[in-house]
Amino acid sequence: MCCQAVCVTMSHVTIVGGGPAGLTAALFTAKNGLDATVFDTDGTWLHSAHLFNYPGIGSVDGTVFLDTLRDQVDDFGVEREQGVEVTGVEDGDDGFTVAHDDGETSADYVVLATGANRDLAEGLGCAFDDDIVDVDVTMETSVEDAYATGAMVRAEEWQAVISAGDGAAAALNILSKKKGEHFHDFDTPDDAAELFGAMGE
Numbered sequence: 354m355c356c357q358a359v360c361v362t363m364s365h366v367t368i369v370g371g372g373p374a375g376l377t378a379a380l381f382t383a384k385n386g387l388d389a390t391v392f393d394t395d396g397t398w399l400h401s402a403h404l405f406n407y408p409g410i411g412s413v414d415g416t417v418f419l420d421t422l423r424d425q426v427d428d429f430g431v432e433r434e435q436g437v438e439v440t441g442v443e444d445g446d447d448g449f450t451v452a453h454d455d456g457e458t459s460a461d462y463v464v465l466a467t468g469a470n471r472d473l474a475e476g477l478g479c480a481f482d483d484d485i486v487d488v489d490v491t492m493e494t495s496v497e498d499a500y501a502t503g504a505m506v507r508a509e510e511w512q513a514v515i516s517a518g519d520g521a522a523a524a525l526n527i528l529s530k531k532k533g534e535h536f537h538d539f540d541t542p543d544d545a546a547e548l549f550g551a552m553g554e
Contacts, residue, residue: 366527369463370393391432392438393437439451465501486506488501502520
């Protein structure tokens with residue numbers, strides 16, 4: 354809903370950053386029934402990469418890999434705000450307010466996936482360990498329901514597959530909280546046939 358000059362929208366999960374961590378978090382949450390929004394200024398390092406070391410992929414250009422990820426999240430109904438920059442994230446009594454170029458988005462959960470840029474985490478009040486954002490094994494920060502992933506939580510271990518794992522860990526923890534029990538995103542061939550058959554209808 355919009356009022357005056359500020360447009361306010363609602364998302365269960367707002368993800369800042371459209372690299373492997375952010376898009377993986379979006380994929381897992383949207384695939385399992387949550388509204389997910391990704392804000393992506395396309396600053397990911399993947400555009401400078403060629404992947405020979407990503408499990409299951411022999412060789413792929415980073416941009417091609419990214420395009421495939423984007424198509425995948427689009428198929429599951431993720432709202433991708435391409436080229437829209439997030440300028441701040443605030444924690445309130447009713448969740449988070451994410452300020453961006455187009456207004457504000459309210460969210461129950463926030464996943465920060467902005468590479469080595471830790472400015473949003475600092476502005477949100479997340480605890481740091483030296484220069485990196487301090488997270489637990491689920492990637493949750495000291496701010497409840499706010500997650501940090503990828504290069505911002507590690508000094509040097511910057512790999513696409515690690516970042517994707519961080520995004521998945523954050524998403525599964527969010528899904529576990531929403532569903533009230535430990536959630537596992539495990540599919541079988543029958544699940545896949547049913548899912549992709551329905552998507553093709």
